[in-house]
Amino acid sequence: MTHAAAPVALPTIEFINTxxxxxxxxxAVTLLxxxxxPIVAHLYSKRPYTSFSALIDETEVLLSNPDQYLTLAEQLDVINAHPRIGAAKANLSALSLIEQGYTPEDAAKKVDATSTPSQDDEQTQATLKRLNEEYEAKYGFKFVVFVNGRPRSVIIPVMEERIKNSTKEAEMKVAMSDMVAIARDRLKKLNAAKL
Structure with a gap:
């Protein structure tokens, strides 16, 4: 599934509420x-919100206490909604592309499928693919991290460390926490784009 490269925008919070x-x-939630x-169903039941920031705050409550609100299957659905680090560019949203270290220009044009990656890009891609497989085999869900524009190559040691020295419970907690950080960062970028 490919996402449109068109600019993205949130509706008004008034529209969401009413x-x-x-x-x-x-x-709207998909943008964040x-x-x-499972997040959407929870948020829909908790309307109204004073802002999208308040909507993210409610999501943070949900994801900070997932056992209180979500089944294990729903928690895994939430985590697995995120794309894999290093996933095929055509399968990433424009925001995910930028977050994974691609330029806004690459995100806007979804990176020409015929372009030839550099040898470093190919090596990084192969390493990320291997680490994603190891991570998912160990924990049973996708690796989620707040990349925050860092190059994908910088994420490799983070993945290696978490594969080697973490637990499933800790990884689920970090994934949910990082998802909130990602959403806050996306909201800031979406709001900046309106100016």
């Missing part, structure tokens, strides 16, 4: 959290 269907809210139906 007129939005569950699908409308899902579209990727497609995660």
């Amino acid at each position: 007129e939005a269907s569950l699908q409308d809210l899902a579209s 959290f990727e497609p995660a139906p």
Whole structure:
């Protein structure tokens, strides 16, 4: 599935509070959290919000106490909604591309599929693919980290460390916490784009 390269924008919070269907809210939440139906259902039931920041705050409550609100299967659905680090560029949203260290120009044009990656890019890609497989085999869900524009190569030692020295419970907690950090950063970028 490819995402459109068109600019993305959130609807008004007033629309979310008064007129939005569950699908409308899902579209807005996807911009912040990727497609995660368990988050959407929870947020829909908790309307109204004073702002998108308050909506993210409510999500933080949900993800900080997932056992209170979500089944284990729902928690895994939320984590697995995020793309793999180093995933095929065509399968990433424009925001995910930028977060994974691609330039805004690459994100806007979704990177020409015929372009030839450098040898360093190929090596980084192969390493990330291997580490994603190791991580998922060990923990049973995707690796999630707040990349924050760092080059993908810098994430390799982070993945290696977490594969070697963490637990499933700790990784689920970090994934949910980082998802909130990602959403806050995306909201800041989306709000900046309006100016």
